[in-house]
Amino acid sequence: MKIRSIILCIYLVSRMTSFAQQPISNQLTEVHGLPSMLVYDLFLDQKGKLWLGTEEGIYWYDGFEFHGISLPHARSTAVSGIVEAPSGEILFRNFSSQVFVLSNGKTKPLQLKTKNGIIQDFKEFTRSTNGQFYFLKDSVIYTTPNPVTDSASVIWDQKVAGAPVRWLHFVVNDTLFFSEKHIVDLGDQKIYPNPFKTRATGFFENQLLQFNYANSAYFYLGINDSMSIFKDQRKTIINHTYFESTESVWLCTRDGLSNLRKGKYRTWFSGEFVTDMLSDNDGNYWVSTLNNGIYRIPKREVYWFTGNEQILQNRHVTCVQWKDNNSFFVGTNDGKVYLSTTEGKTNLVFDSKFKEPIKQILFLNPDTLGMKNQPVWAFVGHSIYFLNAKFEMINHAINASKGLTKLEANNYLFTSGDECGHYDIQSNQKTIHRFRRGRAILVQNGTQFIGYDDSLMVKTPNSNWRAVSSEQGSIVCSALIGYRDTVWIATLNQGLLTYINGRVSAQSASKDIGRGIHMKYHRGRLYISTTKGLYSIQNGQLNITNISQQLGLPQGAVPYFDLNDSLLLIALRNGLIYCNLNKIENHLESHNLDRISMSTDLKNKYDYDENELTLGYDFWNYSSNNYKLFYRLDEGPWKDHPLFPTQITINTPLPGHHVLQMSLGNEPSDAHIWFSQAFRISPPYYATWWFRVLVGLIPLLLVAFYYSHRIKQQKIRSLQELRISKAEQARQLSQLTALRSQMNPHFLFNALNSIQDFILQNDKGAANRYLGKFADLIRNTLTLSSSELISLQDEINALENYLELEALRFNDQLAWKIEIANGLDLSYYRVPPLLIQPFVENALKHGLLHLEGSKSLWIRVSESHDLLCIEIEDNGIGIKASLSQKDKNKEHNSFALQANRSRIDLLNNLYSGKLNLEIISPSQHTIGTLIRIQLPNLRHS
Template structure:
């Protein structure tokens, strides 16, 4: 979601004003039509029981879940401009417009409520809902009249005796006051009983037109209730006795446009000129300072956050944390990039990236530029004695006297650029620079002696920070954290770590911020037994600043917001863009006088420490709908599903109003399985096996607050052929068949034997076919490995050549896979292509020869053999014999006739089986090889015990008895 802060958007609202407000502004979240709002003019805001926000605008209504604005529309409306809305006691949102259209939400869709009007030109004057009735007062008549309609049968209606302005429900009874007497008396009736429950005569009769459409009613927990009616604010006790009354006559000239209760203590009032907050306890009226002329309403949700609707400027969210921001748009900040912050006495000093130093006085709100330097960005501001402060910029050291703001400077030190400054209690000053850590000082009352200021370089590694803990000096460098012991520097961590910040906590913990490893907690209470731990759940591992905000809490600045880290180990939380932070990259943080200040690349952020809190909103998740899918269509979900409805799609509703995309959601299929994250509103569960399931979902926001677990139980039934009844039926049938066979066995013995032989032949055929099918993917797998090898070596030419030949082989395999037998001629063609591939693969490493006796060649087209019966043996020679031979490899394949059989001799001069066994476990490979094992098994099946077909493997040796290769003989 695109979200901007008031530091950018509020000035746009003020652009039309003749006077520019130069002061800090509240840190609001801002939502516009680019975020999904239907319109930039927003009217009413409601919140339902699940915590979703409902918004009515000039272009329809929408629901906000923290991430998306979901629009709801319906055909048949006279106008989409919807200024009025209400929530009934059952949590159903109702809406109506000036044209008299009434619509509501039912089963997550918008429904039009058609009601007969007294007159075609009638418009809605007042509306209330109390199931099963809806109450409407119609205008555009001589006297407004009220009707009661049955929600389920709108044509069933009752014209009430009076015209009412409906206030609300009191003790589950709808009450309203009489329009006819409103100028003289405030007469309130129980609507259904038509019973007068109170009558309060006005002290001063009303002569101007009172507010009607926006009258409000608020019920307190003690039974008292408040009303805003006829321009009066009144509080009554539970006995309907008036407790207090306030007339808003002093706003009559402003033309009051809208009034609503924010809560029991505050009332929002919008007029033609401005907007106000009326305090019910003190009866005080306070004008809203910011963009008040554009506000339509203020709504306080269940989490005490305030939603501000506006005309033409969208929707704002006030987190109600009293956070403020300072930018170049709303204050006198010279730049938005604030590189350093320091609170001294009652002032806050800000160092900027452009070398400017500004001072902010919280008591008066004054922000002023006090000095500018061309020596680079201001890196550190360190208070000194005699009401002075040391200011370090990139290329200089400056002493500023706080009383008169006079400054003396020393620049062009030959020590590199400055990074930070440490001032110790004994007056020593340590300067962290790009060339190391230097000891300097002390600063005299008269100023800085530039010639004598730098005394000694302590460490020569690039240093970014320094600290003193338990009397030891620590230096944080780009090469690690070092501690000075005597004249030596010891690497505390024992490794290279980019250290950015150090903070000493009570001489027991040294908080070490790093660039890349997050925050390291170094327990140095016993310097010789240092314990190191890492802070968890940080928003980033790049630490920019550290600050102690109270005795037990550390604020950690990162390049992705601020993390509040309790030292006692309790759960921490973050401050980020959704908390009003103007920019996610935090350059420095400072805590002073109960306020936390954060300098970012986009302005200054200030928040009371007491208002820093985690996002306590419990996320909401629910399974809105489930669809089941088979191969052809979708089906509605039920708790018992057929076996083939095992693809489920869950539609999940989620809500976390300020988490946005940082809401993390998880699901699991049963309580014993691991949680699986999901991001979208849909979860697809594919190929679920039969069984019982209890799918569970939950969400957790950015600060670790989780929702309740939502679950849905269902069962996927087993297939019918695995069911108990089918198996019982099957066993019964088998038993009956057995009896029949036994009964007829003697008479049909010989025929059965013949049938058995046919069956065995078919079985052997099927087994052989299965083994053949097993060979096809085996060969393709090995060929693809060869192509992958070429590509990994970036040998594109050979890869393309190999791929072309491999394509031809694949086509031959697919053609032959449909056949039980192929001709020997085609098999030889296939083997020639295969050997060409292997020759291309091994290049000049192996000499390959294939020869065919003329006698075989003459009848090769007539001889039928099983497909892919020879290639695995040849492949085995390459893979396990010749692969391990460096050069001079020879591979021979020869076809010849031996009697009525074809003999295929495959011979190689590889390393032999024994050597291959030593290299890669020949026997294990041989026995588990799919190609060899399948070939042997196929030959056995085809031979059918006649010993006419088979495979012999002979180990060859040389004159010295050493392995000299392998000869494989296939008899076909």
């Protein structure tokens, strides 16, 4: 069944579209605030905001008002070529070749960055569909992904066949630019001959076309044969082309707007100089003109229906009624009824001869009035006329009537201008219920309703007639309709009501909605024609939508309408409109408020002493719904606010966290909360948590002060003890210095003895060399011994100088070697001066001096577990043999060992016992000695 309905819908729409004369549109001119009737360019940004380039500058439209942008640096005000940068800025060009950047409501000239500097003013610029920008200046073309943030590079810097580059145009992802007689395609770097002044190109039916301004013909790119599809436009000058898709192209011409789609060609707005067009996010088309402002065309297939030979054009239609899926009746204000088909064929089937409007058309059951198995139609106008299937009148009621509805069998309920009651069609007899003007009648589930101009009367199958009222009093009913257990009541004085199980409830207080003329229920929606237009109400949500405004219908009353599963017919004072019902209802389902945009300046925090909160907002909506704005604080009552001015002032609430909610629609609704933001009012300082905590902490602070005073006294005592400790440390340093001063003369004594030996041996050369080395050694010793710590590198250098001096005394029989571990940084470590030399001296004097044969000494420096390890090893006679010597050096030996040990002990006191001295003399042999010193890097101790 669904497939059949869809096929039928497509068939009906396709059949009726061919008879469209002119689309329904809204014109915006200076009367509506348009700053200039000369509009050159239209643009829709990423947020859905509509921009206009006009003779008076650049403007944006919020659906209600036009907002201008100041151009303080412009040489001219006329604007065109509006585009958007990836970062959100708006770019446009005036007629003086100035390109501007619009950001946060302020404009400035574009300064395009290139490798040769900043350039401004461009003959043309454009943005391709892949987002790349192109700028033309003096036949040089620059390109950049974002002219606001990125630098531009040159992609073309020469004339084409001697002619300057004049225009830029992009097609899909390739950019074409034009000289006087050639076209250059940057995609493949090809040059095509162009004997015409071509400026427009585009894909159509999978072919790339170029447009010739000279004779308004389109050509395949590189081919001079004119395409026959545009033969009807040969004499029309085309200003702009809009390629909506590969199957639809729009031509903005000096004689209207033309569209070619799937082989069908249509022209709208004949006589208008059309400059540009686009489609917005809501599906509307916008068309700009050179002298008549802009037009909005709803994209829901809404057209005037004129019938064959335009028989219904500008006729005052008072009633419409579907006869079947292919035809419908049209009643007019002069007492005539026409039968029209979906193909556009229209014939007059009834003329009452009275110039009274046809108000209702009803289908009566077969067999009525003795017409066996034949349909009977009732046309309600000056009288009630009954017609057979051939539209031959078989009976009529002579009294004028306003409405007729079936009660049972041949018994009907009727209303007229001065009486209401029951009418038996078969006997043509009336039973008057009340001599009073009736406005509406209804029979729902056996219950009868008659709306008079002073009350609403109801009669159930088990009760007599009684007047029903609401909390507001008597009900003046204008239209009635029933759906299941609910009766909807449109009133003249109380808006829209419902009647359920004997109880009346208010649904909408809007008098525009309440003044209903005709109502109908379809697929869960209630449609109401009123004096203000046609409305739709979503069942259960009370989502009220002004369909007349959405469709761009002329302002004013909609006296009648009818619909089936695919088409909606709307009767107006100046003709009949038809539209695609499925597209309308799909739009109503998805529309809500998601296509409306708004930005606010609500802050997250306010001070308590701010008397008022001012909320400013920007608002734009192109659905043509006259929404109202409602707001509330913290689930409180809704308050209404006009959309303009776009500023809300709220009395500052109490300190704390709050939520501001805003709702758009005809009525406030929790289901349509469109904007919600939390904010906070800061409390005064004496009500803040930190102030209360501070007051509570005062006793604790007093206790803390007492204990802190005691701790301070303890610290003073600790500092005194520390000073005593430092004094003791200073005393130990002085002892270490004194010890070092004792060791230095001891070393001098040994060195002078060696020189004396050379002199006694009459070895002047050796004595001379020894004295030179000795002088260097003395100088280094004096320098180093004045420091508490020296680098390991300086220690090794002094040691090497000393060993070279001693090697002379041993007549080159001494073999010594200093081994440094790989990767060890000698400049990183700090050691006490002359730490190693005394141990080396002991090894030479007491281990190697008395050794016969080869004498070897090894000094190894390495790092292990963040400790510096220094080893002094010799192959001398060993400690035991050295101690057994009974010569005059015994006293010297005792002093050296004692001095070194004392020095190590003092250093451990200073550096918390971090130095370790180990002397190893293996028990399994009696020769050789190993001394190992381990210490950290004293610089970090």
